[in-house]
Amino acid sequence: MRRLGFYAALGILILWSIGPVYWALVTSVTPPNALVSDILRLWPEQMTFEHYAKLFGATSTSQGNEVQSVWPQFSQAFFNSLLTAFAATVLTVLIAAFGGWAFVRLRFPGRDLIFVVIVGTLGVPAYTVMIPLYRIMISAGLVDTYTGVVLIYVSAFLPLALWLMRSVYQAMPLSLEEAAWLDGASKLYTLVRIVLPLAGPGLVATAILTFLSAWGQFMVPLVFSPTLDTKPLTVLIPEFVTRNYVDYGLMNAAGIVAIVPPVLLVIFLNRFLVQGLMAGASK
Amino acid sequence: MTSRFIPKRPLFGQEARLGLYLTAPVILIMGVLVILPLILTVVESFYRVEQMKQGIPFIGFKNYANLMLDKDVLKSWNNTFIYVVIAVAIETLGGLGAALVLNKVKIGRRWLLAVVVLPWCLPPVVNAIIWLWIYNPSYGLLNALLRSVGLISESHVWFNDRFTGLLLVAVVHAWRMLPLTAIILLAALQSIPANLYEAARLDGASAWRQFWLITLPLISGGLAISLSQSTVFAFNLFDEAWILNGSSIGTRSLMVQVYMSAFQNMKFSLGMALSIMAMIASLIVSAIYVLRVYKETRFD
Incomplete structure (x- = not known):
């Protein structure tokens, strides 16, 4: 009886977690006329890739009429998402890897105060800083530029990355570094050649968390990426709704394409991801 | 005379x-892009800063006073409080259940964890679009499922009812954030020594009593963390409300209201004042949790 309850709970948990994603996948391969039928099917009678063809095709049809292809927009937004998320991840991890180590191992004036203030900004919602930031970015000419968006991402994700990297370094034995210092190695050399290689799993975890956060951003690019020059997928896809006709097949197909990078990360690097979440949440 | 021969000491040691x-990069980026705007937000919330009007006169607490009287703003406070209550309840109960299940699973736990954290990893916008289709009044899965089990006889337009709308938006948010609670509580569960349960079993304590007397007190630290995280995130709910129901007043969250004041009506300082009030409220609520959980579960 208790085993049965356990398996029921397990089943509900799995269904709750991937059910909606599965439904989006089913929708994305269901023909348009089957989407508006009353019969509930867990897999379409006839599978179709026409929604994907609309995304990737050079020409596009909607309700029998030829309409403008969304591929130029879609590909540009996909590229923007990848570029900004990737650049933000590299910068954040690089800065946090060196900065986090300095906060743990080096003594300098104001160290603890600076660290507390920076981690404290985790409690500040994005909108509290976004309005003045918008005016700062306008006067710096950085609205709708990769530089502007990436810098904002870095400032948003750096506190958590620093927190994670600090806990990674704190868990490392100091004796290793001391041995290298006694052999005459400089502190920076020790960090690059001995500490960073050992911090690999922590760096990967930090990178994954940063990438996922940047990939999913919506509020920041909604304000700071008004045109296709830098507009990411998360801002482009909802715009498919605002036309007079809502093409749910297309939207679900676009959504499925947009979740490919996160899903790949979850499949191949889930160990690091969970480690990072646990380290970031506890302590 | 002699001072000339003393080498100039650098200000700081090596x-x-x-x-x-x-x-320096940390200080520079955080200083310019977070701390400075934060200070500006606080200062300018006492001025009138609007795109359409000339000058920025000092107006004291007038922005705040206007916000207290604005019907839409009051309603969005109300909505946000409802979001927080529903989302935190779902995330905490569901997250605890998920953590208990995960803690029991022996085979393939890594893969089950991957499945459970998946919703958290996806872009919130895509989540909201997936659920928007599920909630679709004519062809959505929710109506179809409820009809097929006979709970409803005809399809509902879910967002016609304010409370149902709030519930559905909160469910999407909770779907995304529940994994975080589950992971935090799982970490707490794994730190409980197994011999405590053995001793309790020898004393004849039921599974239920073991849960109340051992599990719950020992994961209270994790609970406090997850509760305050859920609260802060639910306070800042934006993406789900915006995608699912746009600017409709029935489901408008505080952050949607801030966005509209600042970036649609271009009343910057009004938005700033509101965002400060929201920040303070969310920090106070989460601080209350932490203190209460800490007090009630501490053993002396």
């Missing part, structure tokens, strides 16, 4: 200089 070099 170690301090290296420390400052390595943290």
Whole structure:
């Protein structure tokens, strides 16, 4: 009886977690006329890739009429998402890897105060800083530029990355570094050649968390990426709704394409991801 | 006379200089892009800063006073409080259940964890679009499922009812954030020594009593963390409300209201004042949790 309850709970948990994603996948391969039928099917009678063809095709049809292809927009937004998320991840991890180590191992004036203030900004919602930031970015000419968006991402994700990297370094034995210092190695050399290689799993975890956060951003690019020059997928896809006709097949197909990078990360690097979440949440 | 021969000492030692070099990017980026705007937000919330009007006169607490009287703003406060209550309840109960299940699973736990964290990893916008289709009044899965089990006889337009709308938006948010609670509580569960349960079993304690007397008190630290995280995130709910129901007043959250005041009506300082009030409220609520959980579960 208790085993049965356990398996029921397990089943509900799995269904709750991937059910909606599965439904989006089913929708994305269901023909348009089957989407508006009353019969509930867990897999379409006839599978179709026409929604994907609309995304990737050079020409596009909607309700029998030829309409403008969304591929130029879609590909540009996909590229923007990848570029900004990737650049933000590299910068954040690089800065946090060196900065986090300095906060743990080096003594300098104001160290603890600076660290507390920076981690404290985790409690500040994005909108509290976004309005003045918008005016700062306008006067710096950085609205709708990769530089502007990436810098904002870095400032948003750096506190958590620093927190994670600090806990990674704190868990490392100091004796290793001391041995290298006694052999005459400089502190920076020790960090690059001995500490960073050992911090690999922590760096990967930090990178994954940063990438996922940047990939999913919506509020920041909604304000700071008004045109296709830098507009990411998360801002482009909802715009498919605002036309007079809502093409749910297309939207679900676009959504499925947009979740490919996160899903790949979850499949191949889930160990690091969970480690990072646990380290970031506890302590 | 002799002072000329004393070499000029640098302001900081070698170690301090290296420390400052390595943290300079952190200080620079956070200073210019977070701390400075935060200070500006606080200061300018006492001025009238609007795109359409000339000058920025000092107006004291007038922005705040206007916000207290604005019907839409009051309603969005109300909505946000409802979001927080529903989302935190679902995330905490569901997250605890998920953590208990995960803790029991022996085979393939890694893969089950991957499945459970998946919703958290996806872009919130895509989540909301997936659920928007599920909630679709004519062809959505929710109506179809409820009809097929006979709970409803005809399809509902879910967002016609304010409370149902709030519930559905909160469910999407909770779907995304539940994994975080589950992971935090799982970490707490794994730190409970197994011999405590053995001793309790020898004393004849039921599974239920073991849960109340051992599990719950020992994961209270994790609960406090997850509760305050859920609260802060639910306070800042934006993406789900915006995608699912746009600017409709029935489901408008505080952050949607801030966005509309600042970036649609271009009343910057009004938005700033509101965002400060929201921040303070969310921090107070989460601080209350932490203190209460800490007090009630501490053993002396």
